[in-house]
Amino acid sequence: MAGKLDGKTALVTGGSSGIGLATAKQFIIEGAFVYITGRRQAELDSAAAVLGDHAKAVRADASNLSDLDSLYSQIKQEKGQLDVLFVNAGGGSFASIGQITEEQFDQTFNTNVKGLLFTVQKALPLIPEGGAIVLNGSMVSVKGDPNFSVYSATKAAVRSFARGWTNDLKDRKIRVNVVSPGPIDTPGLRGLAANEEQRKALYAHLASGVPLGRVGEPEEIAKAAVFLASADASYIAGVELFVDGGAVAV
Structure with missing residues (x-):
């Protein structure tokens, strides 16, 4: 049976772990050849070993424009075009108003806004007519959670x-x-807890705000990204698809 992305070339930024790695796996299952990027070589090497021959890992910082130029030059030379772009690289630290630093603000906006913008803009010469771009947002784009104002602003x-x-x-x-995830079981989320007891408490707290009653899995975001990138979503454009167990809608 043909996959939803048969014969396509895709790029997943921030693809060495979590949602990015899960999406790269799903893209490959659906027939795509996938490039992944990340900043840490050891994690990239591990991800590349997991993904196999239908993927290539390229060390690149999404907020570094020279890295992006080198990345797209390589893709052009090796594949000629880029059919699907999943801009997943992002992150940030959290602080309440009054505690926000210039360094925190610049770092979060450089990665989540500047990096995302130029990742897309520099890819455009490689994207053919009918290509698909999927941006990784967050449910906090429409929420006002405490300590999240800078991060939320980037996702808005x-x-x-x-x-x-x-x-x-x-x-x-x-x-x-x-695609805007709710709370998802990723290394980044687990890293917010110092030990297993704290992790369980954190996950229980997050699940209490989700109508489906649980934290999501990276694979659930990956399947939504496949949908938006594929012909199944051929008449869908400009939407924000919340994959959050109903947390925003209900």
């Missing part, structure tokens, strides 16, 4: 980019959409 910017770029790219029939 991601949502806004998808709206504007949908119109910018409509003549090329390139669809731009956002």
